[in-house]
Amino acid sequence: MNFDVVDAVISPSGHMEILSQSEVSRLLDSSQGGLYNLFRNCSLAVLNSGSNLDDGKELLERYSSFEIKVVQQERGIKLDLKGAPVSAFVNGRMIRGISEHLFSVLRDVIYVNDKIKHNPGFKLDSSEDITNAIFQILRNANIFTPGIDPRLVVCWGGHSISREEYDYTKVVGYQMGLRGMDICTGCGPGAMKGPMKGATIGHAKQRIRDGQYLGITEPGIIAAESPNPIVNDLVIMPDIEKRLEAFVRTGDGVVVFPGGAGTAEEILYLLGILLHPDNAEIPFPLILTGPASAQEYFDEIDKFIGITLGEAVKKRYTIIIDDPEATAQMMLDGVQKVRQFRKNNNDAYYFNWLLNIDSEFQQTFDPTHENMAALELNLDQDKHLLAANLRRMFSGVVAGNVKAEGIQAIETYGNFEIRGDSRIMEPMDSLLASFVSSQRMKLPGTEYKPCYQIIK
Numbered sequence: 001m002n003f004d005v006v007d008a009v010i011s012p013s014g015h016m017e018i019l020s021q022s023e024v025s026r027l028l029d030s031s032q033g034g035l036y037n038l039f040r041n042c043s044l045a046v047l048n049s050g051s052n053l054d055d056g057k058e059l060l061e062r063y064s065s066f067e068i069k070v071v072q073q074e075r076g077i078k079l080d081l082k083g084a085p086v087s088a089f090v091n092g093r094m095i096r097g098i099s100e101h102l103f104s105v106l107r108d109v110i111y112v113n114d115k116i117k118h119n120p121g122f123k124l125d126s127s128e129d130i131t132n133a134i135f136q137i138l139r140n141a142n143i144f145t146p147g148i149d150p151r152l153v154v155c156w157g158g159h160s161i162s163r164e165e166y167d168y169t170k171v172v173g174y175q176m177g178l179r180g181m182d183i184c185t186g187c188g189p190g191a192m193k194g195p196m197k198g199a200t201i202g203h204a205k206q207r208i209r210d211g212q213y214l215g216i217t218e219p220g221i222i223a224a225e226s227p228n229p230i231v232n233d234l235v236i237m238p239d240i241e242k243r244l245e246a247f248v249r250t251g252d253g254v255v256v257f258p259g260g261a262g263t264a265e266e267i268l269y270l271l272g273i274l275l276h277p278d279n280a281e282i283p284f285p286l287i288l289t290g291p292a293s294a295q296e297y298f299d300e301i302d303k304f305i306g307i308t309l310g311e312a313v314k315k316r317y318t319i320i321i322d323d324p325e326a327t328a329q330m331m332l333d334g335v336q337k338v339r340q341f342r343k344n345n346n347d348a349y350y351f352n353w354l355l356n357i358d359s360e361f362q363q364t365f366d367p368t369h370e371n372m373a374a375l376e377l378n379l380d381q382d383k384h385l386l387a388a389n390l391r392r393m394f395s396g397v398v399a400g401n402v403k404a405e406g407i408q409a410i411e412t413y414g415n416f417e418i419r420g421d422s423r424i425m426e427p428m429d430s431l432l433a434s435f436v437s438s439q440r441m442k443l444p445g446t447e448y449k450p451c452y453q454i455i456k
Helices: 021-028 035-047 056-062 096-117 127-140 163-178 194-205 240-250 261-274 292-309 311-316 324-344 369-373 383-402 404-413 422-437
Strands: 005-010 067-073 076-085 152-156 182-185 213-217 233-236 253-256 286-290 318-321 416-419 452-455
Touching (some): 035 056, 035 067, 035 076, 035 096, 056 404, 096 233, 127 240, 152 163, 152 240, 152 261, 163 194, 163 324, 194 213, 213 240, 240 261, 253 261, 253 324, 261 286, 261 292, 261 383, 261 422, 286 292, 286 324, 292 311, 292 383, 318 324, 383 404, 383 416, 383 422, 383 452, 422 452
Parallel strands (some): 152 182, 152 253, 416 452
Antiparallel strands (some): 067 076
């Protein structure tokens, strides 16, 4: 099938206007460590914003002839695009938000490659250096605004949700916007778009003109979850682990809407961190919410958490069903407690330095068939370590569902085999089956073929 494409040359929109000759050379050389391919694939995902597609491999195949080159000129740079999706243009001109995001991709790809990965000052096997690297990437992207009270709420949830659930996320976002809170999400569609869309109306009513709609993504997921049109700050983190840490370091609280495997991964990541004894006294509001129809979904999540991580961890979150106003007010109250805690402990309002994140939650997990089968999924380990391994398992399922490399691995070697204690495998099987039956693994209308097999 042919898809409409267009060629264009665009100028920067305020994010990156100059590059060195060596930086341009690396971006143009497809043989240098995949930097060009990384830039190309992330750029294609941004240009595909708004499409109804959650398959990274299919996106790359649809626009296999797409090319993007940096043109160095005396007065700055331009991007030369060949075979770009026509949906990114109106009347022959690129949509401004998409243009801004393209240069955000360029900014982050260059910075991470030059200042993080190839910087001898960063030892990325060190927990402290990983956190510092995340801070540097976010600071370089001008995400931080010193001098303002905490107000950034991270919203997690699935890209494949029902219309009723999507509308609910908008109302919650609206109520938080009325209360002056900004929104951070994974930047994609569904529960990542809804809260931002609602918050824009709440901000407009309160005449808030500097509202932040922050999208944090990573190269493996961006093709399946292209930035939604509301995002006004986009950051590309190097991998899923640094993306997750960026959420909890910058966010002042988290609201979780219904979702699938990716949402379960995010919940387990945060709960695993909050289970660490060093974090017992750190306030971090966590609310799970959805419409009345999502009651069963949250019952399944709550049950799985109780079986695997224990009943005590449930004290770290609240489930609110079908009450957007109560959700927003509880989050506001929680964020105010966060402000007071950070003030009392001389911690920054814009970056949660005091939160202790164990290295088990920071080290990159490559979801190969071998690594997935070797995960330690048993109850005879510390709860925060079990949470880390469960997080990795769900991360692998996400990779097999929507990431280009994961989909290719499943096609080549078959489904992932997930092994472990039957006391965990049985409720896990039930939870994943509920995601499949309620169409939470893929967008509605797309046939889902499991990428995993539970071995009890």
